[in-house]
Amino acid sequence: MSEYFPLIIKLSYFVAAVLFIVGLRRMSAPGTAKGGIVWAGFGMVIATVVTFLTPDMHNYWLILAALVSATVIAWVSGKKVAMTDMPQMVALYNGMGGGSAAFIGAMELYKATNGHTMSVIPTSLALIGVFIGAISLTGSLIAFGKLQGLIDKRYTFPGQNIFNGIFALAVIGFGVYTFSHMEAMNLWIFFGGSLLLGLLMTMPIGGADMPVVISLYNAFTGLAVSFEGYVLGNWAMIVAGMLVGAAGTLLTQLMAKAMNRTIGNVLFGSMGGDDSGGSDGEQGEMKEIEGADAAIMMAYAERVIIVPGYGLAVAQAQHKLWEMTQLLTDNGVDVKFAIHPVAGRMPGHMNVLLAEAGVPYDMIEDMEDINPQFKQTDVALVIGANDVVNPAARDDPSSSIYGMPILETDLSKNVIVIKRGRGTGFAGIQNGLFFKDNTKMLFGDAQDAISELITGLKEL
Amino acid sequence: MIDGFVAVYVFMLAAFVGNEIISKVPVVLHTPLMSGSNFIHGIVLVGAMVALGHADTQLEKVFGFIAVFLGAGNAAGGYVVTERMLEMFKTKKKDKGDKK
Numbered sequence: 001m002s003e004y005f006p007l008i009i010k011l012s013y014f015v016a017a018v019l020f021i022v023g024l025r026r027m028s029a030p031g032t033a034k035g036g037i038v039w040a041g042f043g044m045v046i047a048t049v050v051t052f053l054t055p056d057m058h059n060y061w062l063i064l065a066a067l068v069s070a071t072v073i074a075w076v077s078g079k080k081v082a083m084t085d086m087p088q089m090v091a092l093y094n095g096m097g098g099g100s101a102a103f104i105g106a107m108e109l110y111k112a113t114n115g116h117t118m119s120v121i122p123t124s125l126a127l128i129g130v131f132i133g134a135i136s137l138t139g140s141l142i143a144f145g146k147l148q149g150l151i152d153k154r155y156t157f158p159g160q161n162i163f164n165g166i167f168a169l170a171v172i173g174f175g176v177y178t179f180s181h182m183e184a185m186n187l188w189i190f191f192g193g194s195l196l197l198g199l200l201m202t203m204p205i206g207g208a209d210m211p212v213v214i215s216l217y218n219a220f221t222g223l224a225v226s227f228e229g230y231v232l233g234n235w236a237m238i239v240a241g242m243l244v245g246a247a248g249t250l251l252t253q254l255m256a257k258a259m260n261r262t263i264g265n266v267l268f269g270s271m272g273g274d275d276s277g278g279s280d281g282e283q284g285e286m287k288e289i290e291g292a293d294a295a296i297m298m299a300y301a302e303r304v305i306i307v308p309g310y311g312l313a314v315a316q317a318q319h320k321l322w323e324m325t326q327l328l329t330d331n332g333v334d335v336k337f338a339i340h341p342v343a344g345r346m347p348g349h350m351n352v353l354l355a356e357a358g359v360p361y362d363m364i365e366d367m368e369d370i371n372p373q374f375k376q377t378d379v380a381l382v383i384g385a386n387d388v389v390n391p392a393a394r395d396d397p398s399s400s401i402y403g404m405p406i407l408e409t410d411l412s413k414n415v416i417v418i419k420r421g422r423g424t425g426f427a428g429i430q431n432g433l434f435f436k437d438n439t440k441m442l443f444g445d446a447q448d449a450i451s452e453l454i455t456g457l458k459e460l
Numbered sequence: 461m462i463d464g465f466v467a468v469y470v471f472m473l474a475a476f477v478g479n480e481i482i483s484k485v486p487v488v489l490h491t492p493l494m495s496g497s498n499f500i501h502g503i504v505l506v507g508a509m510v511a512l513g514h515a516d517t518q519l520e521k522v523f524g525f526i527a528v529f530l531g532a533g534n535a536a537g538g539y540v541v542t543e544r545m546l547e548m549f550k551t552k553k554k555d556k557g558d559k560k
Binding site: 013016023024025027030033034037038040044047052054056058060063066067071073075077083086087093094097100101103104107108110215218222228229235236237238239240241242243244245246247248250251254255348349351352355 | 471474476477483484486498502505512513520526527530538541
């Protein structure tokens with residue numbers, strides 16, 4: 001029987017690769033998305049189980065211990081985490097994958113330092129895999145820390161890009177040196193340098209750019225997995241890793257494009273770092289409004305467009321928001337939700353939250369569809385969004401977000417902005433919208449502010 | 461071992477497939493899809509298992525253990541998170557009445 005094991009393994013890996021492709025394909029359409037992850041999940045289980053049949057293996061208990069403990073920890077934490085914290089969990093799990101690939105590569109190369117022969121292509125791919133896997137590990141951990149609020153500022157210093165650039169070149173150069181001088185010490189320095197590089201690269205990047213960064217590291221991990229798959233002669237890893245590498249790269253580009261930034265810009269042009277923004281300083285008075293008055297404004301409006309942002313997610317106010325929306329629609333108000341492609345911390349983040357609260361699809365509109373409608377809208381309600389509604393992106397060429405597509409809420413007849421404080425958004429740029437004559441500010445946490453609106457609506 | 465050029469072809473074809481799949485995705489699904497692809501590279505777990513299965517020295521075992529641990533975390537966590545995100549897309553269709 002055991003002479004068939006290698007064949008069984010190869011067949012199972014093939015089936016797993018097919019299931020991954022079908023799963024990813026299904027996940028890319030709303031109707032079939034739910035099933036897609038289950039298909040891919042089956043692929044993973046099959047591949048994992050048959051791997052135990054691999055000939056000449058030992059350390060079974062170690063494998064089981066690591067496998068079971070990590071699965072339980074990740075499963076429980078993934079189940080428990082709040083919907084709003086999903087983006088950083090994706091970052092964390094992604095970093096783990098990158099780290100896994102890096103450690104596999106380091107281990108295979110370490111074997112090569114004491115006797116095992118390794119030919120040119122596997123050696124170079126293993127080194128590259130260690131490099132990008134390590135960057136993905138520490139970079140994703142920093143991204144996790146920033147979104148989780150553990151690291152609450154960007155660390156910048158003059159000449160940082162040049163320093164990082166030189167450091168990156170030094171690590172790559174040392175990788176080439178390690179390639180020709182395969183010794184354990186060189187390998188560790190290279191590994192450590194790559195880990196440090198991921199850290200240095202990610203520290204200066206602001207929270208607003210995190211989605212793009214996470215997506216980029218996701219693609220990195222895919223590539224690292226694919227390369228280490230080659231080293232191990234594992235086709236499932238090669239195919240799945242490259243699939244993710246390519247899909248992730250494209251996804252990263254789509255996200256960056258939605259923010260009118262290039263990937264290079266995100267990595268090296270830390271946004272809002274300097275005070276070059278043209279619209280600096282105060283632009284007049286912010287006009288405050290009481291919750292009850294805001295409720296009346298909306299109740300007697302014909303059309304209301306709600307623009308949710310990260311503030312909504314932080315306050316977990318999506319259920320309250322839907323309750324308020326239902327009160328408005330009962331009053332005969334036409335309510336729509338406008339979602340900016342990068343609202344929240346990831347593209348689609350807001351859609352997920354609104355879906356969780358039970359908001360039907362047909363009330364939610366994309367930026368291109370909703371923008372022409374603001375002119376005929378009586379009230380635009382902005383909840384915890386800032387940069388995505390900043391008219392400077394359209395009007396002020398000197399602004400650092402100039403050119404980013406925005407939701408043109410400033411064109412509607414009235415704007416109500418729910419905002420926690422008077423500060424600037426993640427990009428650190430002053431928002432002219434807040435100072436406009438037709439804009440009223442409702443200060444407070446989204447949860448409290450929407451509760452006030454609900455109370456106001458009920459009293460009518 | 462793998463013939464180098466066969467692998468190059470596979471790299472290329474897999475890259476095209478990945479590109480092709482994503483290019484028609486609605487914005488709504490970007491986050492779940494990123495999460496889903498994050499799950500799929502959790503396949504690194506099987507490589508880590510093989511590596512640890514062939515580890516001999518103490519250091520190799522430590523590295524292998526870390527690799528399996530991280531890989532399993534990637535796969536399990538990636539699955540749960542993706543499933544939870546996509547669950548929401550399913551409920552909303554029939555959800556209009558019964559959830560008030």
